[in-house]
Amino acid sequence: MRRNVLPGLRLSLGVTLFYVGLIVVLPLAALVFKAASLGPADYWAIVSSPRAVATYRVTVLCALAATVFNLFFGLALAWVLTRYRFPGWRFVDALVDLPFALPTAVAGIALTTLFSANGWFGAALAPLGIKVAYTPLGIMIAMIFTSLPFIVRTVQPVLEDLDPALEEAAQSLGGSDWTIFRKVILPLLKPALLAGLSLSFARSLGEFGAIIFIAGNKPFETEITALLIFIRLEEYDYQAAAAIASVLLITAFSMLALTNVMQARALRYTARG
Numbered sequence: 001m002r003r004n005v006l007p008g009l010r011l012s013l014g015v016t017l018f019y020v021g022l023i024v025v026l027p028l029a030a031l032v033f034k035a036a037s038l039g040p041a042d043y044w045a046i047v048s049s050p051r052a053v054a055t056y057r058v059t060v061l062c063a064l065a066a067t068v069f070n071l072f073f074g075l076a077l078a079w080v081l082t083r084y085r086f087p088g089w090r091f092v093d094a095l096v097d098l099p100f101a102l103p104t105a106v107a108g109i110a111l112t113t114l115f116s117a118n119g120w121f122g123a124a125l126a127p128l129g130i131k132v133a134y135t136p137l138g139i140m141i142a143m144i145f146t147s148l149p150f151i152v153r154t155v156q157p158v159l160e161d162l163d164p165a166l167e168e169a170a171q172s173l174g175g176s177d178w179t180i181f182r183k184v185i186l187p188l189l190k191p192a193l194l195a196g197l198s199l200s201f202a203r204s205l206g207e208f209g210a211i212i213f214i215a216g217n218k219p220f221e222t223e224i225t226a227l228l229i230f231i232r233l234e235e236y237d238y239q240a241a242a243a244i245a246s247v248l249l250i251t252a253f254s255m256l257a258l259t260n261v262m263q264a265r266a267l268r269y270t271a272r273g
Contacts, residue, residue, distance in 0.1 A: 028249070031242050031245055031246060031249065032246065032249075034238060034239060034242035035239070035242040035243045035245070035246040037239060038239050038243060042239075043243050046239075046240045046243045046244065047243050047244060047246075047247050050220075051219055051220065051223075051228065052225070052228060052244055052247075054219070054220040054221075054223065055223050055224055055225040055227070055228045055244075056225055056247065058136060058139065058221075058222065058223065058224055058225075059205060059224045059225045059226070059248075060205070060251075061136070062136055062139040062140045062143055062204070062224075063143055063201055063204035063205050064201070065140050066140050066143035066144045066147060066200070066204050067147070067197055067200050067201045067204060069140070069144055070144060070147060070148050070150075070151050070196075070197075070200050071151065071193070071197060073144075073148070074148050074150075074151030074152045074155065074196065074200075075151065075155060075189075075193070077096070077148075077152050078151070078152045078155040078156040078159055079159065081093050081096075081152070081156060082156055082159040082160050083159070096148070096149050096152050096153070097149055097153075099145055099146045099147075099148065099149055100149055103209065104146060104207065104208065104209030104210040105209040105210070105213070107142070107145060107146065107209070107210040108142060108209055108210040108211065108212060108213030108214055109213050111138070111141060111142055111145065111210065111213070111214050112133055112138075112213045112214045115132035115133045115138060115141065115214065116133045117131075117133070119133075132214075133214055133216070134214070134215065134216030134218070134222060135216070135222065136221075136222060138214040138215060138216075138222075139211055139214070139215050139222060139224065141214070142207065142210040142211045142214050142215070143203075143204040143207055143210075143211070145210060146203060146204070146207050146210050147199075147200040147201075147203040147204045147207070148200070150196050150199040150200045150203060151193070151196035151197065151199075151200050152196075153196075154192045154193075154195050154196035154199070155189060155192050155193060155196055157192075158188065158189055158192040159189070162185065162188060166184055166185075166188075167180055167184060167185070170183075170184050191263045194259050194262050194263045195259070195263060197259070198255060198256055198259035201255060202252050202255065202256065205225075205248055205251065205252060206226060206248065206252070207224075207226065208224075208226040208227065208230070211224055211226075211227075212224075212227055215227075225244060225247070225248055226248075228244060229241045229244050229245050229248075232244065
């Protein structure tokens with residue numbers, strides 16, 4: 001009699017599906033149901049109101065800027081942690097995971113303290129005419145802080161598993177360092193980079209605790225969508241909160257679906273190569 005590779009598959013699958021349904025599907029279904037209880041006209045009036053549109057613009061633009069920054073800095077950090085060993089390497093490597101462990105409210109308070117007008121960084125930037133706290137720049141910094149580990153931790157294992165023979169072969173053929181990185185290493189990193197970027201962007205879209213302290217929360221200027229949802233909940237306007245939240249949900253799902261398609265294409269390209 002042939003044994004299953006995974007003993008107790010039915011039990012483990014049942015537990016997994018129950019967990020996913022209870023923790024993920026049920027809350028999302030409740031959100032969709034609450035938003036659907038509005039009529040099309042009321043739903044559109046809420047999600048297209050000037051204040052809501054302003055929060056979408058602030059949130060998406062800041063999230064995009066933070067993700068682009070994380071793309072370059074996160075890739076560079078993962079490269080350094082993978083390819084070099086230096087005094088304090090383990091400390092820097094552990095420090096990458098700090099945003100995962102640190103409560104977001106604590107991160108927001110710390111960033112506000114550092115970048116306020118009389119803070120360590122804020123006081124140094126003030127003579128240059130750069131204001132961070134209570135501006136969109138502060139929102140970007142908070143998003144960068146909380147989402148950077150997603151890119152580093154998705155790219156780092158792939159860099160560690162790369163076969164050195166590929167780079168050595170490219171060097172033997174006369175390839176420069178930039179050419180080797182662009183034509184040999186980067187295509188192999190593309191699926192991991194796409195995954196990290198999508199996770200980083202999604203985390204930035206939904207970030208709340210680290211942003212509200214440093215943003216200043218001025219409507220039409222530094223108010224993010226997550227804060228507007230919270231305000232509607234405090235006003236007991238649950239339908240409006242659900243409607244606005246559904247916009248973020250649709251955006252996140254669309255972005256993840258697009259990323260999965262791009263990842264599949266990148267994997268097929270890598271397999272052919």
